Amino acid sequence: MLSRVADSIYWLNRYIERAENIARFVDVNLNSMLDMPPGVTQQWEPLVITTGDRDVFQERYGEATSDNVIHFLTFDSNYPNSILSVLQLARENARSVREVISSEMWEEVNQFFLMVKEASQAGALGTLPDFCTQVKLASHRFAGVMDATMTHNEGWHFGQLGRLLERADKTTRILDVKYFVLLPSVQWVGTPLDQIQWMALLKSASAYEMYRKSQHRITPNGVAEFLILNRQFPRSIHFCLAQAEQSLHQITSTPRGTWCNPAERALGRLCSQLGYLTIEDVFENGLHEFLNQMQIEINQVGNQISKTFCAVEPV
């Protein structure tokens, strides 16, 4: 498969997954804000912090009001990681590999983009929860259509890699939202409000019901463990990375447990580290610090994949 095509399918999936997760961020905050007791200032800045683009935001918008933050994350066409922008990028990538992906996939991306574009023109802030739901569903539809209509060949595995790495990264960021929301008010830990926020967070990761089935009580350790280490839940970091590792080895035909390129080595190390970690270890060193480190390492895996397979070096 052409290197350029592999790269485009990888990014197509990353961008679709990214759009879905931005919708989740916005949603987690909307939900927890609704349950805040009267008089508590709404906190939207944490969302900006977790994107890693705080400087960009402050320069352009200044104050982190709900309207500012929501516009920034959803429809700001000058911010490359807004839902609108990533959809545009996803579509552009899909367009450049239309002949490789299935027509159904292309149509799904095209319609997804048209839906977001229309919403951005309508200024759909009043119907934001509905919009977030639409974005999440469209992303699922895309993944489903891809799974069911594209041969599970090399290109498909590159797509999986993109989606799973993006999802793992965003799960770390969703968890981080809670850390930043709670940061100014440590005295709330363990209160009903704390519970409600953890629940909102689980719901935003579509993990609430699955969590209840496996852990019952909602505790910070339980939630963090579920979203970081659970081996069966499809949005947990460990699950995503283990699946990504499988796809990577399908591409190269190298047996798991061994490696033949830096991407396999970086991802393999990360997976085995997670495999032998306990949640107590995580909290001992600080959840936020752990998440931060995860983001750096996932990022490195992405860079290695691109270097190994997609770099178009002049010959």
Added chain:
Amino acid sequence: MAVQWDLYNPEDFYDELFSAKGQPRQSAAALIKWMQGLRPDELQQHRETAQIALLKLGVTFSVYSDNQGIERVFPFDIIPRIISAQEWQTLEGGLKQRIQALNLFLNDMYGEQRILNDGKIPHEVVFSATGFLKPCIGLKPPSDVWCHITGTDLVRDREGQWYVLEDNLRVPSGISYVLENRRVMKSTFPAIFQTLAIQPVDDYPSHLLETLLNLAPPQLPDPTVVVLTPGIYNSAYFEHSFLAQQMGVELVEGRDLVVVDGYLQMRTTQGLRRVDVVYRRVDDDFLDPHVFRPDSLLGVPGLMDVYRQGRVALANAPGTGVADDKVVYAYVPEMIRYYLGEEPILSNVPTYLCWQEKDRNHVLNNLEKLVVKAANESGGYGMLVGSSSTEVERAEFAERIKANPRNYIAQPILCLSRVPTLIDHQVEGRHVDLRPYILHRGDDIYVHPGGLTRVALRKGSLVVNSSQGGGSKDTWVLNHFHE
């Protein structure tokens, strides 16, 4: 509001579907009867459904100078154009004859140049054509075929007489719209397809793939064919991607290709892989910066060397542009007589060549009655339609002609035939042309039934180019002969 077909008047034009007011042509009778039976507004609804389908499919073209965004849906009218089986038979024969002669001409131009030496075409006409590429002299493409894929533009005048307007021998576009329009028509009007015997068009990709595979060196068991595109910002990108997809071959850009070890290779995730046949949708000038434009990033350095050694095949061969120069066009009937010893089945539009003094004077004195065209532009650029021009524009063109007479030709303004077209809830006549697609395989020439019918959506306009506000229609070639 129902479409009032009884009010439709072909007026003083040749109409493709009606012979007179209220009188559909025999070939169109069944269609018109069926459309008359539609409920009020049903036709408009169908049009909207079709347009939405095309938008969702992303059947678009790009406009370079459009600030609104780079992609547009090609406007599509759902009233088809019908060509009877008899008419098609004549066109098919005429097109085959023409392509055959053009190919012999190309072979001659980059070889012995007999037709020039025999004085049938002046040397200077060919040597001054920008499409004549000196680096191609002496090349021997497989089976002596230069132009594998041609899109020839045809029009009909007020009397219904067919004329060839131009031959597009470089990288003709539009076949993807033919196939997508038909797909949308079939899903919009399934009923009519069951009653009329319309020649199917879906097998074009198979014919194209066969044509390309035939070009590969004979000893290869499983040759690799690719489509070479300039990239997603090219106006015909949709088509490049569509054709690659329909044939199941790779769509590559110049940056995916490299010449290594004397072969053309593409960069894959598993390393380099050899390419045997390139259907290139990149213009000659951009193919190889070592030979043609040195600033081009769209092509592949060294490609022409590999081509010369017969280690890769190109469709179309570089250099074909010399035969679709608008001045050389004037000599195609002569080529048919010279190479084939036959009279042309299809006529050229009478053409004045501005580099000849007598013609030039006539052109300069009659600008308002003529269409003036630059010899080397396409897409409706660089032309003057005399009847709808201002005095200032005519004066400007007169200067251009005097400054560079070789670059201009002029033709009488033909009154193009019309087809009923859905405009604001009613049908009105709009002018059309037709671009059939022809595949040349050496031993066999295939003419795809129908082609792209482009329609000038603006009232009275004769300009059908998509870049100038034109749309398209499905083209139905009927299967059975009327007595």
